[in-house]
Amino acid sequence: MKFCSSCGASVAFRIPPGDTLPRHVCDHCGTIHYQNPKLVIGAIPEWEDKILLCRRAIEPCHGKWTLPAGFMENEETTAEAAARETLEEACARIEVGNMFSLIDVPHISQVHIVYRARLLDLDFRPGEESLEVALFDEADIPWDEIAFRTIALSLRRYFADRRDGRWGFHTCSVSLNDPPPGLIGR
Structure with missing residues (x-):
């Protein structure tokens, strides 16, 4: 950040009084500009024993498979974000269920939240950010083509919970040193 979004003056990167971390501070109007992690919200849309995946039409990971997910918008709940992202990426309507996983991704300043969800019907198709969408059972998941750790x-934990017949809420962190997505859990 070079300029204050409040007044347009140049900003300095320093620790403001009463804080412990460096921030972009405007010495002209006094605004402190906080940069906080982004929330990525998604869903595991379920239909019988299958789940809906989207093949990405955008970078990063163009051509790889993922759950419908994306950045949360202002003035929406996390559940609303999950439903909106599913509609945008798969043109699919869902009933959002319980929050399933919360994963910290500190090296890119993100938090990923995934909900379980029920597809309301089989009327789905690729949205603008998807090349294709399809239902997969566990045996057919393209593990080596999953876009993100x-x-x-989340998918491996989902299928483990389903096998165990016991649904939980899962939290963890991922880092740059973790294995590629296709190798996780092998």
């Missing part, structure tokens, strides 16, 4: 972790 957080998605692979």
